Amino acid sequence: MYEPNVVGDWQEYDEHAGLRVCVHRLEQAEPPRGRDDAAEGLTYFSLRVTVENRGERSFGVHLEDGQIDVRIGPDGESAFIDWRNSQFIEGFDVYPLRRATAVLYAAGPQAALGQVDVQVQLRVDDEWAGRRMWVGGLGLDEGAAGTAPGAGRESLARQVSNFLRDQAEEGTA
Secondary structure, three states, X not given: OOOOEEOOOEEEOOOOOXXXXXXXXXXXXXXXXXXXXXXXXXXXXXXXXXXXXXXXXXXXXXEOOOOEEEEEOOOOEEOEEOOOOOEOEEEEEEOOOEEEXXXXXXXXXXXXXXXXXXXXXXXXXXXXXXXXXXXXXXXOOOOOOOOOOOHHHXXXXXXXXXXXXXXXXXXXX
């Protein structure tokens, strides 16, 4: 069974040797150019998507609006994406041992931000790479204080895995 990544984990692309991607720094943050009127009453947050090249050749990378989907809450409702404030990777050549980062600003009801799902579909050298998914939430630190490194991620990953397993069992029963 496919299990999603936890925010902060790197995911490598088998079809593009050396290329990997990470969704990280999921945090409450106000957008730099001011709030969008459509987000009135919602809580803003930001996240970063970093593409890193550990391979031997450069890759032309595209990560634009429509290639990142953000869902919030237990029902997986769509978050409001502030396209005006977000920064994307538009046709950038990522050379070996280099990175490129997109910064996305989104908003949603405060109560729903404890569970955030981010799906990314990267375009590399004008070909679509496979979709990857990360799970996290505001208030769930990538490195929680007072815990062993990775303990928070392992706990969240275990919860997500158990939930997906239970859903699959219910679907076959």
